[in-house]
Amino acid sequence: MTKDLDTESRILEAAKRVFIRKGYAGARMQEIADEAGINKGLLHYYFRNKDNLFGAIFEEAFRELAPRTVEIFESDEPLFTKLEQFIDRYLDFLAERPYLPAFVIQEINNNPEGLLKKLAESGFQPNPMKLFIQIQMEIQKGNIRPVNPIHLVVNLISMCVFPFVGRPMLQQILQVGDAEYLEFMKMRKEVILDFVKNAILEEGGGSRE
């Protein structure tokens, strides 16, 4: 439990937990109040209504998640260093917030117009061009196989994020218990990096830088 933070922070923490657990439509102001150890009235005192409270949570969640996701676009490192750092940091990040991506994706899917418009207005404009060009250069140099940069990035993100988003379904399909799944997740950094490297490295090919 969050101890003696100020009330606003307690509300935000509680709201985050409830919204992530139930989604916007399934969350109840009463449940958030209970979880924060206060009463409903105070929720409306601090945040005028449910939309406002949700907006604060969603924006915070997105601000946490998005920079990590697009981090791979910004760095100046060589391609394989970049890939390795991205996988390493992103999986660490997700391991500490395993429910974050499913929450963000669910809410965007349920309300694409509203939420995506707000994100665009808030100036969220990632720029993947630098990475795409870097990949093209490596192809021209003969270091990696000819791969479509967009597909490479989508494959990478998919392999990192989906095991969190689709965890219950994957466990059901693969008939894997909780302990086994956690063990499985620990190995993924190495597995994904190997998988991607082997998929794109030119066989005879040049240097890895």
Added chain:
Amino acid sequence: MTKDLDTESRILEAAKRVFIRKGYAGARMQEIADEAGINKGLLHYYFRNKDNLFGAIFEEAFRELAPRTVEIFESDEPLFTKLEQFIDRYLDFLAERPYLPAFVIQEINNNPEGLLKKLAESGFQPNPMKLFIQIQMEIQKGNIRPVNPIHLVVNLISMCVFPFVGRPMLQQILQVGDAEYLEFMKMRKEVILDFVKNAILEEGGGSRE
């Protein structure tokens, strides 16, 4: 619009659309009635309550989705034929029901106890062992690199499903419009198969059977 089907089917079709669009908690019986072109009373006449109606939709959705997902476990084909067939059929299937996996995943995530229990009771018990053993055999024969079978299957499913589940987010990150994304999705069968093959084929290695 669904034309002159019998009422029950019209309700099911409408409910499916609304539940998929809004999720269980966000869906309104009124909206389903409107979408079916009938009134609320009839919903309760055919399906006693919201839970019942949702149950019918979810079970149908899951029955559609799950066999496709685990289809890869059943076939008797050689490994690479199996992979190719799975990617081909699964992406065709998803292209016609792009919102299905996000819906199923969202509802399982929001209510894991209830829905997973029902699935287990309904006898959904996939058996991935045959595929896992087949992969091990190929490794022993030196045809493919030593890869953990679970990770291979998770990587494959992730690359197939996530572009549908996370589409709005991916488009936002990659700054890609609708037309461009559809174009991108058309290429994915080939891309995923190539990616996986290159990732796991032993370089010097043996036959591809």
Added chain:
DNA sequence: GTCTATAGGTAGATAGAC
């Protein structure tokens, strides 16, 4: 700032006419 009480609206479910 924090509480209790309650207003106002809406959603699911039922009753009953046709």
Added chain:
DNA sequence: GTCTATCTACCTATAGAC
């Protein structure tokens, strides 16, 4: 089977005491 009207419960939001 299908409709309208209505009940009941719940949920968001507000009012007002402390």
